[in-house]
Amino acid sequence: MASLTSLAIAATLSLGLSLPAAASGWAGLFDVESRAATLKTDAYRDIRALCLAVAIDPAWTKLKPIRRLATTEGYGSDTSAEDFSWAVMVLSGRALAGDADARRRLSDLLDQWAAAGAFTETEEINDAYYALKRQLLPLSVAYxxxxxxxxxxxxxxxxxxxxxxxxxxxxxxxxxxDHNNHRVLADSVLAVWGAETGDKAMMEKGLARYETVLDETRFDGTLALEARRGARALWYQRQTLSSLTVMAETARGHGWDFYSQTSPEGRSYATLLGALLNGISSPILVAVYAAENHIPGPEKDFRQLELGFLETRGHGRHYMGWAEAAMLSGHGLAFDRLKGLFARQIVARRPLIDEFIGGNSTCFWGQP
Structure with a gap:
């Protein structure tokens, strides 16, 4: 399939033309109305149960709005709003599945934080803004x-x-x-929120990052700014793929197949996905770049690759949530390999809930 360039998107939007609509077109990350209806069917009974699998914590009603996310010492970012984002993601999945109490609680929680101006005084520094970016996909989906x-x-x-x-x-x-996974995450937010609210310029700006990432992808599917990250080289490759999945799903709502988009050099989503899967299977393939050990995270030995994203994290997230969406729309060997990995190591850990994909991805895309 021919590449859909950002220039083509811009030209189409600037002329006010209608984009080719998919059979089930939507504005935002996924078709909320259609998915809610699907979850009511007998065939999706088990998936609906996974939307409801995490219980509501009464303590969520007492969460105090946080006006300011701030910089932190050393590696990592402000986690003070982690309980809030978890509550938002759990409640939004339950609400999608028809839980009226969860819907009411979610609405009240967001309104309380909105009225208090939560996050509006976030420190203007990159790691504080990164913490803010992590809040925004779940908030967009919840809305x-x-x-x-x-x-x-x-x-x-x-x-x-x-x-x-x-x-x-x-x-x-x-x-x-401004160029690594931080910016790709930001642009995934712009794409979703712009599409959801009808802000075409915002959506266009967000989606344009997809092509930029493909253009920056090396022949072996790695990214220069991520592969050098020592033990976390694959960690950030996976994180970039999560944000690209958000963009691809947003684009799919307008009839655009970003999963098949290629750069002039032939790089595609599958190229990046293949590099992740190759690294998981054969860590030695990562060493040539990871040896630079640039801001590696807690593990300082670049040979000890961090593969914790294949497990459910201590704070309830599972960072492979994006696979629920990618497996549905992508085609070819890399996607078949992803399905194999999913069946072997991930499916048993459902529901997959992650802020980088907007919440309970099993609820949004999961198949029986």
Missing amino acids: AILEPGLETERSGRLRSWIDGLVRKIDHTFDGDV
Whole structure:
């Protein structure tokens, strides 16, 4: 399939033309109405159960709004809002599956944080903004699930709050974070929120990053700014793929097949996916780049690759959530290999909940 370049997107949008709509076109990350209906069917009974698998914690009603995310010492970013994002992701999945109590709790929680101006005073520094970026896909998805039933006043308040935060993270720091997984995450947020709200310029800007990443992909599928990260080289390769999946699913709602898009050199999503899977199977393939050991994370030995993303993390997340979506739409050997990995090591850990894919990905895309 011919490459759909960002220039073509820009030209189409600037002319005000309608883009080719998919049979089940949607605005945002996925078709909320269609998925909610699907989850009610007998065939998806087990998937619906996974939407409801994590219980509501009564303590979530007592979460205090956090106005400021800040820089942290050493490796990592501010985790003070981690409980909030977990609550949002669990409640949004339950609400999608028809849990009226979860819907009410989610609406009240978001309204409380919106009214308090949560995150609006986040420190203007890259790692604090990274922590903010991690909040925004779950918030965007939660809003999409809630919006059809919201009162006009509350809908406007939530939309204005989220919109301001999304625009805040579209920020340049004049460093590697303007080009690596930090920026790709930011642009995935812009793509989803822009599509959801009808802001074509924002959506276009976010989706354009997809082509940029393909252009920067090396012949073996690695990315220069991620593969050098020592023990976490594959960690950040996987994180970039998660954000590209968000973009591809957003684009798919408009009839664009980003999974098949190629760069002039023939690089594609499958090229990046193949590099991740090759590294998992044969870590020696990663060593030539990982030896640079640039900001490697907790493990300082670049030969001891961090593969914790194949397990459920201590804070409940599973960072392979993006695979639920990618397996449905991609075709070819790399995607077949992903399905094999999923069947062997991941499916038993469902539901897969992760802020980099917007929440409970098993609920959003999972198949029986």
